[in-house]
Amino acid sequence: MTTTSYAIALGSNRPGRHGSPRAEIRAALAELGDVRAVSPIIVTAPVGPSIRAFANAAALVDSPLDPPAMLARLKAIERAFGRRRGQRWGARVIDLDIVLWSGGAWRSPGLVVPHIAYAARAFVLHPLAAIAADWRDPRDGRRVRHLRHGVDRRRPRP
Numbered sequence: 001m002t003t004t005s006y007a008i009a010l011g012s013n014r015p016g017r018h019g020s021p022r023a024e025i026r027a028a029l030a031e032l033g034d035v036r037a038v039s040p041i042i043v044t045a046p047v048g049p050s051i052r053a054f055a056n057a058a059a060l061v062d063s064p065l066d067p068p069a070m071l072a073r074l075k076a077i078e079r080a081f082g083r084r085r086g087q088r089w090g091a092r093v094i095d096l097d098i099v100l101w102s103g104g105a106w107r108s109p110g111l112v113v114p115h116i117a118y119a120a121r122a123f124v125l126h127p128l129a130a131i132a133a134d135w136r137d138p139r140d141g142r143r144v145r146h147l148r149h150g151v152d153r154r155r156p157r158p
Contacts, residue, residue, distance in 0.1 A: 007100040013052040016093035021055035034062040039127035058127035067106040104138040
């Protein structure tokens with residue numbers, strides 16, 4: 001059985017049964033299994049309609065699961081934590097996303113790896129760069145650290 005690596009983004013902006021959003025992230029990390037590296041947990045401003053700040057982190061996880069099976073595992077963890085599908089960008093106890101996979105790109109119904117929007121999200125790239133700065137995006141070969149610098153340089157349009 002082949003083991004591959006996943007970069008997983010974690011986010012929370014609502015307390016749950018484990019406590020604060022930071023505690024929810026730590027508890028989710030414990031559920032992930034073979035975690036090889038974990039970024040520091042950072043606090044970021046909400047995106048969209050949510051008014052609560054987010055706790056965000058990234059983890060590198062080794063697993064024999066293929067991307068659809070890993071996604072099913074992440075969704076099961078979210079459900080166990082009380083995550084319910086609802087308003088996009090709304091408050092959530094836990095959010096777990098596959099960002100990158102060591103197998104390269106993957107596309108199937110309901111799943112696209114690399115994550116379709118990760119390269120534009122500072123709240124994903126900053127934690128990810130702390131643990132996988134040299135990981136290359138299989139679409140264009142850019143390293144995570146270069147993607148992070150790109151989001152840092154963007155200026156809002158007037």
